[in-house]
Amino acid sequence: MGVFYGVGLGPGDPELLSIKGLAVLKRAGRIYAPGNHGGxxxxxxxxxHHLPDAPLEYLEMPMTREREALETAWREGAGRILASLSRTDVAFVTLGDPLLYGSYLYLYREIRSxxxxxxxxTIPGITGFxxxxxxxxxxxxxxxxxxxxxxxxxxPLQFQWYCREFETLVIYKPGADGAGLCELFFASCPAGEGVLVSRCGMAGEAVTPLGPGRTLPPLDYFSIIILHTKGKP
Amino acid sequence: MGVFYGVGLGPGDPELLSIKGLAVLKRAGRIYAPGNHGGxxxxxxxxxHHLPDAPLEYLEMPMTREREALETAWREGAGRILASLSRTDVAFVTLGDPLLYGSYLYLYREIRSxxxxxxxxTIPGITGFxxxxxxxxxxxxxxxxxxxxxxxxxxPLQFQWYCREFETLVIYKPGADGAGLCELFFASCPAGEGVLVSRCGMAGEAVTPLGPGRTLPPLDYFSIIILHTKGKP
Structure with a gap:
């Protein structure tokens, strides 16, 4: 029986993978990555980028919040991983850190049970923030x-209270609500500072300083907002 | 004039350094690390571990919370870095991520001003948590x-409120107050779960599952506590 590795690839720049993570990928007999529509x-x-000839396959992960579709995908993915584990060490890779908003957790639980x-x-990774x-x-x-x-x-009501309580707020997956939260932030913290980064370290990276009344650009899926309630870092 | 790099070394296991971080250290004409008593x-x-012959020097950092002593140390450190930058690229290394509870921030500000x-x-690093x-x-x-x-x-009063509000609490530098906070946590969240890890990935690593009434071991400086208010991960 092989070992199952959850490997954090880091935030997007291939060179931010850890030395240990790369060593695990080199040794694994099978690598699975989350994929979509076979792509x-x-x-x-x-x-x-690191291993052009790696034994890489994709696990279909539907881009949905529908619990049942997701659970079916995880179960099927876990089944394929378990079949591979009977022959070799297997790595499942995720962006960022595997245990911070990562899909690895669900596979982990399926395989464990x-x-x-x-x-x-688990090999940790550098987080997006x-x-x-x-x-x-x-x-x-x-x-x-x-x-x-x-x-x-x-x-939003809870968020306003967080703005008064904490020094730093980090918003992952800001989505459609991110612009509203930023408005609330500057209403609560007029001296606050903020920045929005989309696709950090990837092709199409964009950095947007935030401020009262400034309009946010459309938010890519890989967007992270950092807000400092007490002002200039 | 050289480039000043703040390099996050990751949480303690040398192999958790990023590929990019190692590349920067290989290229730097001078590397500074925080040190104590010349040690x-x-x-x-x-x-x-990675570069036995690296041009490595230590910047004396007093283990104190006394603001004046610290500021003097940062100013002297920044002065040495600026002198080196006139000749070569310089890296300053820190454990974990340089911008999360890191000493790099103070040097950064001194040099910038x-x-x-x-x-x-700045080259990010894998955080301790x-x-x-x-x-x-x-x-x-x-x-x-x-x-x-x-x-x-x-x-402690604020902390009790956080225990009711959030799913995950991470305590850095728990020190003398960590045991008290853990007691408060299990009083507020009887179904909660927690773990204390000291020296994660380093010599002398110790993992302690936490629970109501369990006594904490003495807390090493490199201790981190993760608490889940909603119970079993």
């Missing part, structure tokens, strides 16, 4: 700052 | 979970 995903492209004896090792902060040279936390990580679906 | 730091040891023309590039989650195979966030990152000095 290549960004995660798959990062694997190919299907066969509790499988050895599972670390990459965004580095790209813009803005801090995430200093001293005893608190950082709240949330998604664009956060309730 | 080697863990950050320096990670550099030496002393000479706004210096080109500064990603490494702890991976080590224990516990999730950080799923779905639209919120994650609050804080330090052991957090006010």
């Amino acid at each position: 290549q995903s960004l995660a798959g492209a990062i694997v190919r 299907a066969d509790p004896a499988v050895v599972i090792r 670390s990459a965004v902060a580095a790209r813009c040279n803005v801090y995430l936390t200093e001293g005893s700052d608190r950082l709240l990580l949330l998604t664009g679906t956060t309730d | 080697q730091s863990l950050a320096g040891a990670i550099v030496r 002393a000479d706004p023309a210096v080109v500064i590039r 990603s490494a702890v989650a991976a080590r224990c195979n516990v999730y950080l966030t799923e779905g639209s979970d919120r994650l609050l990152l804080l330090t052991g000095t957090t006010d």
Whole structure:
């Protein structure tokens, strides 16, 4: 029985993969990446960047919030991984860190419950928000700052309260609600500062400084917003 | 004039350095690591692991919260870096991610204000909390979970409220107050789960599952606590 590795590829720039992550991918007899409509995903492209001849296959992951469709996809994916594990070590790759808003968690649970004896090792990755902060040279936390990580679906009333309470707010997947949250932020923190980065370290990267009254550009799926409630980093 | 690089070395395991971080260290004409009493730091040891003959020097960083002593140390460090930058590219290394509770921020500000023309590039790193989650195979966030990152000095009354509000709490530098916060956590979230990891990926690593009434071991400086308010990951 092989070992199942969850490998974090980092935030998008292929060179931000860890040395350990690359070593695991080199050794794995089978690598699975999330894919769509049989097509290549960004995660798959990062694997190919380092290992053009890697034994790479895609697990179909529907872009939906429909629980049943997702669960079917995870179960089928876990089945394919378990079949491969009978022959070799297997790696499943994700962008960023596998355990932070990652699809790896669902596969992990399916595999763990299907066969509790499988050895599972997680290789952490650089998160998208670390990459965004580095790209813009803005801090995430200093001293005893608190950082709240949330998604664009956060309730606006709660969000306003977070703006008064914490030093740093990071919004993942801002989506359609991100612009509204940014408006609320500058209404609550007139001296606050913020930045939106789309596709950090990838083709089509865009950096947008935020401020009161500024309109947000259309938000790519790979968008992250960092807000500092106390102002200039 | 050289380029100043802030390089995140990752959480302690030398192999969790990124490919890009290592490439920058190989190219730099001078590498500075935080040190104490002229001695080697863990950050320096990670550099030496990859590059035994690297042009590595230590910047004395007093282990104190005394603002004046720290500011003097940063100013002197920035002065040495600026002198080196007149001849070559310079890297300053930190554990974890440079912009998350990192000492790099202070040097960055000193250098930026002393000479706004210096080109500064930050290379992000894998954070300690990603490494702890991976080590224990516990999730950080799923779905639209919120994650609050804080330090052991957090006010206990506020902390109790965070326990009711958020799915995941991560405590950096738990120090003397960490045990008290864990007690409060299990009083607020009887179904909650938690883990304490000291020296993750380093010599002397220790993993301690947390629970109501369990006593915490003495907390090493490199300790991180992950708490899940909604229970089993």
